[in-house]
Amino acid sequence: MSTTTTAVREQRPDQQPTKRGGASRWVVPAVLTLGALAFLLPFYLMVIGSLQAEPDTSISGLVPSGGLTGANYANIDGSIDLWRTLLNSGVITGGAIVGTLVFGVLAGYALAVLHFRGRGTLFAMVLLVQVIPFQLLTIPLYVLTVRTYGLADSYLGMVLPFLVNTTAVFVFRQFFLQLPPDLFSAARIDGASELRVLWSVALPLVRPALLTVVLLTFIGPWNEFLWPFLVTKEASMQPLAVALANYTANVAATTSNPYGAVLAGSVVLAAPAVGLFLVFQRHFTATNLSAGVKG
Amino acid sequence: MSALTPARPGSASSSSASGRGSTTTSASDGRPPRRGLTGLQRAFGRHPIGVLLALPYAVFLAAVFAYPVVLAAWMSVHDWFFSAPGVEVDHPFVGFENYRQVLTDPQVHQAFLNIAVFLVINVPLTVALALVLAVALNRAARGRTFFRVAFYVPYVTASVALVGVWLFLLGGDGVVNSLLGPLAPDPSWLVNSSLAMPSIAGFVAWKQLGFFVLLYLAALQNVSKDLYEAASMDGAGRVRQFFTVTVPGVRTTTALVVILATITGANLFTEPYLLTGGGGPDGASTSPVLLMYQLGIEQGNPDTASALGIVLVVLVGLLVLLNRRLLRSES
Numbered sequence: 311m312s313t314t315t316t317a318v319r320e321q322r323p324d325q326q327p328t329k330r331g332g333a334s335r336w337v338v339p340a341v342l343t344l345g346a347l348a349f350l351l352p353f354y355l356m357v358i359g360s361l362q363a364e365p366d367t368s369i370s371g372l373v374p375s376g377g378l379t380g381a382n383y384a385n386i387d388g389s390i391d392l393w394r395t396l397l398n399s400g401v402i403t404g405g406a407i408v409g410t411l412v413f414g415v416l417a418g419y420a421l422a423v424l425h426f427r428g429r430g431t432l433f434a435m436v437l438l439v440q441v442i443p444f445q446l447l448t449i450p451l452y453v454l455t456v457r458t459y460g461l462a463d464s465y466l467g468m469v470l471p472f473l474v475n476t477t478a479v480f481v482f483r484q485f486f487l488q489l490p491p492d493l494f495s496a497a498r499i500d501g502a503s504e505l506r507v508l509w510s511v512a513l514p515l516v517r518p519a520l521l522t523v524v525l526l527t528f529i530g531p532w533n534e535f536l537w538p539f540l541v542t543k544e545a546s547m548q549p550l551a552v553a554l555a556n557y558t559a560n561v562a563a564t565t566s567n568p569y570g571a572v573l574a575g576s577v578v579l580a581a582p583a584v585g586l587f588l589v590f591q592r593h594f595t596a597t598n599l600s601a602g603v604k605g
Numbered sequence: 606m607s608a609l610t611p612a613r614p615g616s617a618s619s620s621s622a623s624g625r626g627s628t629t630t631s632a633s634d635g636r637p638p639r640r641g642l643t644g645l646q647r648a649f650g651r652h653p654i655g656v657l658l659a660l661p662y663a664v665f666l667a668a669v670f671a672y673p674v675v676l677a678a679w680m681s682v683h684d685w686f687f688s689a690p691g692v693e694v695d696h697p698f699v700g701f702e703n704y705r706q707v708l709t710d711p712q713v714h715q716a717f718l719n720i721a722v723f724l725v726i727n728v729p730l731t732v733a734l735a736l737v738l739a740v741a742l743n744r745a746a747r748g749r750t751f752f753r754v755a756f757y758v759p760y761v762t763a764s765v766a767l768v769g770v771w772l773f774l775l776g777g778d779g780v781v782n783s784l785l786g787p788l789a790p791d792p793s794w795l796v797n798s799s800l801a802m803p804s805i806a807g808f809v810a811w812k813q814l815g816f817f818v819l820l821y822l823a824a825l826q827n828v829s830k831d832l833y834e835a836a837s838m839d840g841a842g843r844v845r846q847f848f849t850v851t852v853p854g855v856r857t858t859t860a861l862v863v864i865l866a867t868i869t870g871a872n873l874f875t876e877p878y879l880l881t882g883g884g885g886p887d888g889a890s891t892s893p894v895l896l897m898y899q900l901g902i903e904q905g906n907p908d909t910a911s912a913l914g915i916v917l918v919v920l921v922g923l924l925v926l927l928n929r930r931l932l933r934s935e936s
Binding site: 337338339348349350352355356365413414416417420421424425428443444448449451452454470474504508529535554558559568569580586587591 | 648651653655656659663665669673674676677680737738741744746747748750753754758761762764773778779780782783811814815868871872878879882894910911914917921
């Protein structure tokens with residue numbers, strides 16, 4: 311599906327002048343502002359709520375009157391060890407990014423540039439994998455990973471389904487296909503080995519693809535809940551998303567201030583992905599991310 | 606993998622013929638000016654190293670996708686239960702017994718009904734809001750980047766983090782209810798058996814909307830400006846133009862949005878698990894994947910859970926096919 315959509319190209323404002331005055335002059339900004347409010351208000355509440363000693367659910371709570379406090383962050387850290395779970399999230403995400411880059415570049419290059427036996431079969435498999443839904447894999451993958459290979463509560467077990475991202479292979483293949491084949495032949499005639507051609511000629515030319523793939527692989531494993539939730543039982547191995555979810559489901563309701571600590575944890579979990587998105591938002595297009603995040 | 610099958614005469618040429626530009630590459634592939642092919646090339650194609658480079662990915666696909674899919678199908682027709690590690694146990698063939706159990710389980714019926722409720726609310730909401738926002742964004746004179754970023758932020762944020770805020774919003778003593786005052790539903794949103802699933806559908810629509818706005822925004826670039834001009838000449842106002850030019854113009858994207866939203870719905874797990882405390886009240890917001898988790902892992906019946914997974918995938922496949930069929934008959 312990633313090939314069917316095109317990147318969003320910004321249309322210049324002067325291309326479609328507003329012909330009518332009156333209503334349409336304020337309708338568009340009003341719709342957009344309403345939309346932005348609906349999307350951003352929960353984030354505002356998340357941050358404000360996490361900084362209030364007792365998150366206020368009344369209208370006046372939108373503008374906090376009392377002082378702000380870091381107590382909720384201390385609370386959630388006391389319950390789920392934020393640094394440890396953040397480290398776990400980082401290890402899983404980092405592993406997924408490294409695996410995706412290495413395997414993705416190699417496979418994408420081979421599929422785009424090299425002629426070898428089985429290339430057609432492999433590409434057919436790539437296309438097939440795109441349509442296999444993850445829900446079908448959940449149970450057998452759990453049986454294999456946890457029961458057969460004994461990878462419960464291990465980083466390898468958690469990172470396994472994310473080590474190779476088929477979307478990344480696709481992205482790399484598309485980028486390598488755009489490079490002129492003469493470039494590779496020239497390097498080969500100069501006596502460069504194929505790995506050398508890949509490393510010194512092809513890779514520097516597809517840097518934007520590297521960034522795209524890093525961004526799309528970051529969001530997926532960082533935000534993923536179901537798979538690490540299945541694989542981990544030990545609190546010390548859980549990524550933040552799982553630890554926070556367990557806290558939300560089991561502990562929060564029994565505390566006197568159920569929202570504060572949950573919201574503080576939410577801010578910590580959301581911040582890296584949102585921050586990365588804000589910095590690199592130009593690189594997030596419909597094409598890049600369409601299959602990057604699996605339910 | 607076929608990449609590892611023994612060499613056959615002419616294998617090199619057959620693999621290169623399937624490749625791109627096979628007529629021109631013979632001159633530009635950098636092959637040493639030697640007559641004939643080396644043994645390796647005869648066995649693996651013109652670039653034998655390609656096999657080596659693609660092998661890790663191929664092995665991964667086989668181990669993490671192909672084998673589990675086969676295992677799921679196998680488990681679904683056998684009596685499969687968890688045993689102590691290293692203990693060999695029999696998994697007798699039971700035919701369609703697991704499927705019979707799944708298809709007659711009232712919990713499963715409820716879960717599919719819940720997903721139907723989800724789709725009936727989520728899909729039209731997603732299509733309508735995403736299209737309206739995309740059209741507005743396309744016409745905006747100022748602040749495009751800001752609005753685009755604002756719409757997209759929930760999409761890149763973890764569901765688990767957003768669930769925290771929505772509990773804060775929709776809880777019994779939450780923000781929404783304190784705004785509604787006496788109009789607040791009783792029992793409240795997430796513990797109300799007729800409002801729990803609609804609440805989840807609304808949450809998911811909100812979270813995913815930014816992505817669909819981007820899809821529509823891309824599609825709007827391809828709607829011909831002439832059509833708008835012609836419609837405008839004929840005296841059609843903005844609203845009329847929206848329904849006669851824009852909506853038909855982005856029809857293929859709408860089909861894609863419907864398919865993707867359907868797949869999202871079929872994958873639903875985190876939201877009912879966390880927003881409604883494991884699919885409550887009384888299973889009113891249980892999703893099939895949540896049920897798969899409960900059946901397969903909590904209750905230790907991965908065989909029936911696999912059967913449920915296959916039933917789910919077949920149903921989603923049928924929905925997607927139906928969608929495409931409808932689209933084709935319309936055009």
